[in-house]
Amino acid sequence: MDTARDIHASGLKVTAPRQRILELFHTGRDQHLTAEDVFRLLLEEHEDIGMATVYRVLMQFVEAGILARNQFENGPARFELNTGKHHDHLVCTQCGRVEEFVDPYIEKRQRVIAEQRGFALIEHTLSLYGQCRICSEQQAGAIAASS
Amino acid sequence: MDTARDIHASGLKVTAPRQRILELFHTGRDQHLTAEDVFRLLLEEHEDIGMATVYRVLMQFVEAGILARNQFENGPARFELNTGKHHDHLVCTQCGRVEEFVDPYIEKRQRVIAEQRGFALIEHTLSLYGQCRICSEQQAGAIAASS
DNA sequence: CTCTGTGCAAAGGATTTGCAGGGAA
DNA sequence: TTCCCTGCAAATCCTTTGCACAGAG
Numbered sequence: 001m002d003t004a005r006d007i008h009a010s011g012l013k014v015t016a017p018r019q020r021i022l023e024l025f026h027t028g029r030d031q032h033l034t035a036e037d038v039f040r041l042l043l044e045e046h047e048d049i050g051m052a053t054v055y056r057v058l059m060q061f062v063e064a065g066i067l068a069r070n071q072f073e074n075g076p077a078r079f080e081l082n083t084g085k086h087h088d089h090l091v092c093t094q095c096g097r098v099e100e101f102v103d104p105y106i107e108k109r110q111r112v113i114a115e116q117r118g119f120a121l122i123e124h125t126l127s128l129y130g131q132c133r134i135c136s137e138q139q140a141g142a143i144a145a146s147s
Numbered sequence: 148m149d150t151a152r153d154i155h156a157s158g159l160k161v162t163a164p165r166q167r168i169l170e171l172f173h174t175g176r177d178q179h180l181t182a183e184d185v186f187r188l189l190l191e192e193h194e195d196i197g198m199a200t201v202y203r204v205l206m207q208f209v210e211a212g213i214l215a216r217n218q219f220e221n222g223p224a225r226f227e228l229n230t231g232k233h234h235d236h237l238v239c240t241q242c243g244r245v246e247e248f249v250d251p252y253i254e255k256r257q258r259v260i261a262e263q264r265g266f267a268l269i270e271h272t273l274s275l276y277g278q279c280r281i282c283s284e285q286q287a288g289a290i291a292a293s294s
Numbered sequence: 295c296t297c298t299g300t301g302c303a304a305a306g307g308a309t310t311t312g313c314a315g316g317g318a319a
Numbered sequence: 320t321t322c323c324c325t326g327c328a329a330a331t332c333c334t335t336t337g338c339a340c341a342g343a344g
Contacts, residue, residue: 013318013323035309050326055309057324073272074218074334076308090266101260109253110275117246118280119237125220126273128257133265160298160343182334197301202334204299221309223333 010064017049021057025067025081032070032078032098072098072127088126094135157211164196168204172214172228179217179225179245219245219274235272239279241286246279 003022004014012018024041025031033041035054042049058079061067068082072091078098088106090099106126114121131139150169151161159165171188172178180188182201189196205226208214215229219238225245235253237246253273261268278286 015318015324017325048326051308052310052327053325059310071218071221074224077221090261090264092266093269099264099266101264103256103260106253106256109250110273113248113250114237114275114277117237117248118283119239119246119275119277120283121275121277122240123277124273124275126257126271128261128266128268128271130261130266130268130270136265136267162299162343164300195301199302199335200300206335 006066010060010066012060012064016047017053018057018060020045020047020049021054022061022066025079030098032080034076034078036076038079070125070127073129088128090128090130090132092132092135093129094131094139097132097134099132153213157207157213159207159211163194164200165204165207167192167194167196168201169208169213172226177245179227181223181225183223185226217272220276235274237275237277237279239282240276241278241282244279244281 003019003026007014007018007022020042021038024033024038035051035058038058039049039051039054042054058067058069062069062079062082065082067079070078070080070089072078072089085102086107087100087102090101091097110124111121150166150173154161154165154169167189168185171180171185182198182205185205186196186198186201189201205214205216209216209226209229212229214226217225217227217236219225219236232249233254234247234249237248238244257271258268
């Protein structure tokens with residue numbers, strides 16, 4: 001919550017762009033923002049921050065362990081607060097909503113599989129793509145209305 | 148194995164570029180090639196095929212269900228023969244080697260999780276990143292030699 | 295003969311980098 | 320005052336598209 005402290009603790013100077021960007025991620029829930037999202041939100045706040053800075057800051061935060069970077073399919077990278085707790089994602093192919101989940105059993109099987117193949121596991125990404133409840137309902141409603 | 152037949156069955160004209168590209172994937176094992184790989188291999192065969200054609204053909208093959216496209220981390224897309232059997236990947240972060248695996252339990256858990264969240268599951272990607280056995284051994288050898 | 299395919303070059307989206315001025319510590 | 324930061328523009332990487340000609344059916 002204390003953005004200035006987090007930034008300083010990472011050995012980075014506490015500047016306006018860095019504070020504003022980090023605040024964005026602390027605002028609201030389910031924040032899985034693209035660099036473009038961050039840039040646009042800053043514009044709306046009348047902050048004059050360039051895309052290059054957005055990318056640089058996001059990257060520094062990832063290296064500092066403050067943010068985590070996710071690459072879904074072939075779209076732009078999405079950033080989220082790094083809570084320290086690993087988790088996987090459910091991504092709505094319709095509205096882009098991202099939900100998180102953890103399944104201890106899947107995590108365990110992954111370690112077993114890597115071991116069997118002689119792989120020294122470093123990390124993994126698991127993403128489930130589908131239509132979320134809300135989009136499914138909207139679609140059902142639209143079909144009903146058109147008939 | 149009969150590339151011309153596969154291509155024709157997809158409603159595509161049987162042309163030299165399409166046949167050469169498809170043959171590449173039938174050559175050898177563990178073919179997870181990038182568009183760049185394909186382009187380079189064709190050059191070595193003295194085939195005069197442009198990158199645009201490589202991308203177009205790869206895309207058509209994916210749409211035809213002949214190839215499958217995988218996006219690992221933030222690197223370029225990798226293509227492989229679509230055997231019709233879903234599988235996930237182990238990717239060596241050192242040498243780039245890609246191995247495949249299937250785990251019925253993980254598959255099942257994924258369906259359960261999606262259902263619990265009200266997601267109509269369409270597809271998923273699971274990739275384990277780490278160091279393969281060969282790279283681990285080489286590294287161990289290098290350390291031993293330097294001491 | 296008629297379209298689909300192809301190569302080339304240019305365009306495109308996402309991200310990175312070079313540079314000179316600006317601002318934290 | 321000293322570097323670290325920043326904005327801008329240009330560069331990069333991967334991929335797609337426009338166009339006129341070539342070739343499969």
